[in-house]
Amino acid sequence: MLDGDALLDLYQRGRAGDALDRAALLGRAAAGAGAETLPLGELDRRIWALRARLVAETGGPAGDEAVCTCPACGARLEFALPADFAPPPAVAQTVVVDWQGETHVLRLPRLADFGPQGLRLQALGAAPWHDPGFAALAAEALQAADPALGLTLAMDCPECGAALAEGFDPAAWLWAEIEDKARRLLSEVVRLARAFGWSERDILAMPPARRALYLAEVAP
Structure with a gap:
């Protein structure tokens, strides 16, 4: 306790x-x-x-209440999570990404992978992270392997009707x-x-x- x-x-x-x-x-x-x-x-x-x-x-x-700001109109929004809310479980611990004839095996990111400049992508596996196309595909694969990564809460602004996703x-x-x-x-x-x-x-x-x-x- x-x-x-x-x-x-x-x-x-x-x-x-x-x-x-x-x-x-x-x-x-x-x-x-x-x-x-x-x-x-x-x-x-x-x-x-x-x-x-x-x-x-x-x-x-x-x-379970929180607040955020609508990026469209600046309104202050209040929202609440369901009482039984919990981050979803992982589907897999590693992912395989095929890119330009090569296969890359990547693991899920860890807190230890972060440094002063953010996430050290090479820690997830040797791959062409400099290629925006590969990086986007890899991000999608990692998100699918563990939906808790980059989880967002979808809502609509009651003031202007804009749809937004709060991280x-x-x-x-x-x-x-x-x-x-x-x-x-x-x-x-x-x-x-x-x-x-x-x-x-x-x-x-x-x-x-x-x-x-x-x-x-x-x-x-």
Whole structure:
């Protein structure tokens, strides 16, 4: 279980990095030390399963609602995921791409394949990645092998009617919820510390229900 101290520790470490660092951090929390070598789709499934466990244990950091911006008109859109939503399973771990008389065997991308310039395509297999035609065909094949790669959520803008597809990133989604929960917890710690002079350790050691009783007696 991600208790108060562990939550704040995770939040502290995640704030110091970028999106890739946070994905690795959540991946290790969900899948252990070998997270970076798991296929990205599998890592996403495990991160989303971690979120499901946190929801069951704590009632959820912030629910299944999210917002995005319509690229056509700039309207702010709110949307929700179904309660049973989960990234789809993989179909295969490798793909075979035939291109200009040659056969190329590629594996699914991993978090460890990313560097400062993005995904190192050659890590997926020796192939003519410089050829836009091959790169597009390979991307389609990898997406078919694991539909969780590049998963998008389709919706229509209620303001202008434009159809749009919002990219789904389980790590970013979970991180936003962890960030929200951590900030609320920090606010509680500050309020109780100011009111009673208690240490952070003592406050976080309290069961949430007991902490709520004291918070109810403290002026906002």
